[in-house]
Amino acid sequence: MTRQKRSHHRLKRAAAPYLYLSPSLLIIGLLMLLPMVTVIGYSFQNSAVLRRDPSFAGLKHYHAIFADPVFWASLWHTLYFTCMSVIFHMTIGMVFALMLNSDRINPTLRNILRVLYILPWLFTAVIIAVIWRLLLEPNGVVNSVLMQMGIIGSKVEWFSSTATALHAVTFANIWAGYPLFMVSLLAGLQGIPKDFYEAADIDGAKAYQKLIFITIPQLMPIIISISLLDFIWTMQVFPLIWITTGGGPIYSTEVLSTYTYKLAFSSYNLSQASASAVVILLISLGLTLFYIRYQKAR
Amino acid sequence: MAEVILENICKTYGNNFRAIDQLNLSVEDGEFLILVGPSGCGKSTALRMIAGLEDITSGSLRIGGVDVVDMPPKDRDIAMVFQSYALYPHMTVFENIAFSMRLAGKPKAERKKRVDEIAKTLQLTSLLDSKPANLSGGQRQRVAMGRAMVREPAAFLMDEPLSNLDAKLRVQMRAEITSLQKQLGVTTIYVTHDQIEAMTMGDRVAVLKGGVLQQVDTPKRLYESPVNAFVAGFIGSPSMNLFEATLTGDELMSGTFAIRLQEAAFVRRPGLRSFAGRKVVFGIRPEDLYDSSLESGRKYQTIPAKVTSIEELGSEHIVHLNIDAVRVDSGDPDAVDDFGLASNAVARFEPISAVHSGSEIRLALDDAKFHFFDPETHLAI
Numbered sequence: 001m002t003r004q005k006r007s008h009h010r011l012k013r014a015a016a017p018y019l020y021l022s023p024s025l026l027i028i029g030l031l032m033l034l035p036m037v038t039v040i041g042y043s044f045q046n047s048a049v050l051r052r053d054p055s056f057a058g059l060k061h062y063h064a065i066f067a068d069p070v071f072w073a074s075l076w077h078t079l080y081f082t083c084m085s086v087i088f089h090m091t092i093g094m095v096f097a098l099m100l101n102s103d104r105i106n107p108t109l110r111n112i113l114r115v116l117y118i119l120p121w122l123f124t125a126v127i128i129a130v131i132w133r134l135l136l137e138p139n140g141v142v143n144s145v146l147m148q149m150g151i152i153g154s155k156v157e158w159f160s161s162t163a164t165a166l167h168a169v170t171f172a173n174i175w176a177g178y179p180l181f182m183v184s185l186l187a188g189l190q191g192i193p194k195d196f197y198e199a200a201d202i203d204g205a206k207a208y209q210k211l212i213f214i215t216i217p218q219l220m221p222i223i224i225s226i227s228l229l230d231f232i233w234t235m236q237v238f239p240l241i242w243i244t245t246g247g248g249p250i251y252s253t254e255v256l257s258t259y260t261y262k263l264a265f266s267s268y269n270l271s272q273a274s275a276s277a278v279v280i281l282l283i284s285l286g287l288t289l290f291y292i293r294y295q296k297a298r
Numbered sequence: 299m300a301e302v303i304l305e306n307i308c309k310t311y312g313n314n315f316r317a318i319d320q321l322n323l324s325v326e327d328g329e330f331l332i333l334v335g336p337s338g339c340g341k342s343t344a345l346r347m348i349a350g351l352e353d354i355t356s357g358s359l360r361i362g363g364v365d366v367v368d369m370p371p372k373d374r375d376i377a378m379v380f381q382s383y384a385l386y387p388h389m390t391v392f393e394n395i396a397f398s399m400r401l402a403g404k405p406k407a408e409r410k411k412r413v414d415e416i417a418k419t420l421q422l423t424s425l426l427d428s429k430p431a432n433l434s435g436g437q438r439q440r441v442a443m444g445r446a447m448v449r450e451p452a453a454f455l456m457d458e459p460l461s462n463l464d465a466k467l468r469v470q471m472r473a474e475i476t477s478l479q480k481q482l483g484v485t486t487i488y489v490t491h492d493q494i495e496a497m498t499m500g501d502r503v504a505v506l507k508g509g510v511l512q513q514v515d516t517p518k519r520l521y522e523s524p525v526n527a528f529v530a531g532f533i534g535s536p537s538m539n540l541f542e543a544t545l546t547g548d549e550l551m552s553g554t555f556a557i558r559l560q561e562a563a564f565v566r567r568p569g570l571r572s573f574a575g576r577k578v579v580f581g582i583r584p585e586d587l588y589d590s591s592l593e594s595g596r597k598y599q600t601i602p603a604k605v606t607s608i609e610e611l612g613s614e615h616i617v618h619l620n621i622d623a624v625r626v627d628s629g630d631p632d633a634v635d636d637f638g639l640a641s642n643a644v645a646r647f648e649p650i651s652a653v654h655s656g657s658e659i660r661l662a663l664d665d666a667k668f669h670f671f672d673p674e675t676h677l678a679i
Contacts (some may be wrong), residue, residue: 141606195384198351203398204451213397217388 036281042274048271061275070251071276081170081241081255082234086227088174093181098215100182101189119266121179129243132172133159159245162252169241169253173234183219187223189215228291232284256280300362300375300452301327302485304347307357307403309343309509316345318509321357325453328483329446330476332515334490334498336532336631340509342457362452377446381440381462385445385448391417392426395444410465414606416444419478421668435463443478453485454625460495472499493533497521504655505529507629527676530581530669531628536616536644541623542558542673545573549581553622557665569679570670579626579668579676584616587645589653589658598662605657606641615647619661629676 042048046057096117100110101187120128135142136158146152158168174252196214205213211297238257241247256276264273303324309318317340325331333341346352348359350371359367366374393400395410395416404412417423420440430438459475460468467566476499479486481534490496496503497517504514505528513525523651524530530538543552550557550562564570570578590600601621609616618641625642645661653659670679 100319107671193382193384195382196386198349198371199378199380199384199445200397200401201351202349202378203372203378203445205400206399209401213401214386217386 027159039274039277040282042107044269045271047271048274050067050268057271061272062278064272064280065279070254071259073251074254074256077166077253078235078257079257080166081173082231083236085172085173085177085234086230089178089181090223090227090229092174092178093185094219096178098183099187099209117182118179120176121169121183123176125237125239126243127163128172129240130174131246132175133244134167136168136172138188146268159248162249165245165249169244173237173240176240177217177230177234180230184218184222188219192218222296225291228287228294232291236280237289250260300395300485301325302453302487303328303358303360304344304348305358305614307347307359307362308343309340309347309352310354310355318347319512321509323449323508323511325485325595330479330486330488330499330501331647332488332490332503333506334494334496334503334532335506335512337491339506341491341506343491343509344506345378345457345487346453348374348453349376350374365536375452376455377449377453379442379446379459381458383430383442383459383462385441387430390417390427391422391427391433391441391444394430394441395448397445398449403578404548406452412448413444413484413666416447419481420444427582436467436471437461440474443475443483448481451489453483454479456486456488458490459488459491460490468495475499488674490559493535497533503533505532507532512514513628523679524669525679527579527581527671527678528629530671530678533638534583535636535647536584536646537628537630537671538581538583539643540579540626540628541589541621542577543580543623545570545576545578552624553638557599557601557667559668562666563631563668563670564657567670567679573670573672573679577673578679579671579673581671582663582667584644584646586663586667587619587643587647589617589645589647590662591652592648592651593662594663594664596662598664600662603643603659605653605655605659607655608645608653610649613649615649615653616659617645617647617651617653618644619643621661626673644668 018083022222043061044057045054046060048054069298096113100107100114105113108274123131135138137143138155138157140161141154142154142158147155156164158164192215197210200210200214236257238261239254241253241255241258242261245253247254247262260273260276260280262268263276302323304321304323306322307318307321308316310316323331323604333344335341337352343352347354348361350366354367358365386397389397392413395413399409399412406564414423415425417426420443421438422437422444425433425437428538430441433441439462442459454474462469463471472495474646475488488499489493497520500517502514503517503520505520505535506513507528513520513529515523521527522532524533524538528539533539541552543550543557545551546556548559548561549635551561586599588596590598602617603621605617606620607618609618620641623642643661647653671677672679
């Protein structure tokens with residue numbers, strides 16, 4: 001083989017992986033990177049999109065949103081909504097997974113429960129929002145049951161009261177999201193060798209000790225991975241809140257996604273909306289980097 | 299330390315499959331007993347019943363004089379070494395060994411002292427902070443032993459603990475476990491399907507087949523005086539050659555050859571005469587068959603045989619042969635591997651033997667070493 005032919009062959013070999021990747025890189029570039037960069041650009045412009053020749057605004061829009069108390073309320077609501085959702089997704093998912101993995105439950109019942117427990121996952125956010133709006137209506141089933149049980153004295157306006165609205169949307173999101181944890185943890189539980197529990201039985205471990213010393217440490221990689229992913233996804237939840245409360249009443253359920261949406265499409269302040277979107281992007285990016293680092297460390 | 303006594307132990311599963319049938323076994327205080335048998339014979343089930351990991355359908359089990367049938371595993375005062383070692387991957391070697399003490403709420407200082415002692419015995423001191431994933435197979439095996447030792451149990455139960463190791467390490471660990479057991483003097487029940495482990499490690503060996511105990515004896519007696527054709531075929535590698543022949547007077551007749559039996563064979567086995575004129579199963583171990591060209595001095599009887607293949611192992615030749623006789627199946631599923639499709643006998647020749655594949659030879663046999671079995675019941679005569 002001549003030297004020219006050899007270097008041509010080497011070049012082809014080096015280029016091959018990039019050629020294989022090029023279609024997906026092109027799509028990601030067009031559909032993700034381009035809009036992201038454009039939005040970042042908008043956040044530094046005055047009257048972005050609305051004017052043909054927008055002027056450079058520097059950090060003006062960032063100053064504006066950081067000075068806006070609604071932004072801080074939204075950030076707090078987002079954190080509350082996300083943290084509570086992730087914690088309860090994990091707890092409920094774990095309890096149900098342990099239940100479905102237990103030999104003590106009749107296999108037929110176990111199969112029925114498995115289908116029932118996974119149901120919320122099959123619904124889209126819009127359907128979940130509609131279901132919970134109907135259930136939590138002042139004249140809805142929840143109020144009627146709670147009143148009959150004597151837990152509440154009068155009808156509660158779950159989505160319309162500033163005291164309960166954030167808890168109500170969080171509750172609906174918890175209901176909708178635990179199956180992901182349940183399914184992942186169940187798969188993890190089924191992968192824990194039986195020998196571990198038998199060895200612990202011989203060593204005299206009680207049920208709670210087996211949970212603490214064997215089950216949870218064995219599931220830890222799944223718990224951390226799914227929690228981080230759930231955190232990233234829940235932070236960006238929009239349709240559930242938009243359809244149930246629209247961020248209200250009086251901003252009590254305003255989260256970063258609804259805050260940004262309103263800035264963009266209610267106030268047509270696309271520059272400030274872009275700045276708010278960049279803040280969401282930075283928080284998500286931080287969590288994603290954390291997730292990637294964790295995955296690499298494993 | 300304690301004796302372990304199993305009386306009429308039975309295990310029947312939900313589908314009426316009887317895994318263990320009327321198992322009677324007495325393991326003395328400090329004894330090293332091996333439970334051996336082919337796959338699916340019930341040896342692991344028996345061990346798991348002693349550990350309390352499987353319910354006992356009927357029968358009595360006493361450890362140290364205490365009836366433990368209804369006791370949970372933790373109260374039986376036993377420790378178990380699993381085939382997979384069952385080491386917790388998220389814990390260090392120290393934490394793994396100290397786990398039972400931690401569960402029992404023993405103070406940290408006491409835990410450390412005891413684990414250090416054990417680590418010293420097992421040469422694990424430098425590895426106490428390592429995780430199991432960073433250990434070699436042999437080291438993991440020792441940690442599993444340490445975890446069992448830390449509890450100072452009345453009995454050790456070991457379920458094929460060497461089966462995950464490579465051949466060389468297995469030999470080393472065999473010796474280590476044997477000497478450790480002697481040093482500690484703890485009653486040990488050890489399950490294996492490897493009859494080399496069975497023969498080299500235990501004080502006594504219990505052979506199981508299909509959930510039924512066949513024979514319990516010292517390795518030497520098991521080898522020399524098997525009670526039936528199954529034990530004869532199972533113990534020894536390669537397996538004993540078993541053939542069908544007709545006993546006519548003092549001769550064993552099979553196909554084109556006849557072997558004259560010495561008077562001593564009948565004196566040792568008075569029952570053998572009653573098989574005169576009938577079929578009988580005779581067995582001979584591969585090391586009692588010789589290349590006649592090397593054995594002219596010993597005046598053994600010879601029979602014709604055709605060499606089908608040879609495995610040259612350096613120290614000996616394993617020679618696969620075909621002789622004019624009907625081979626008898628001992629009932630050991632693993633024994634089939636010793637015979638090829640074209641051969642029905644295996645001999646162990648000295649490496650100076652010049653026989654080669656395809657050659658017709660005269661096979662010398664030491665008829666004083668014959669074993670005889672009833673063709674109907676397969677029991678030793």
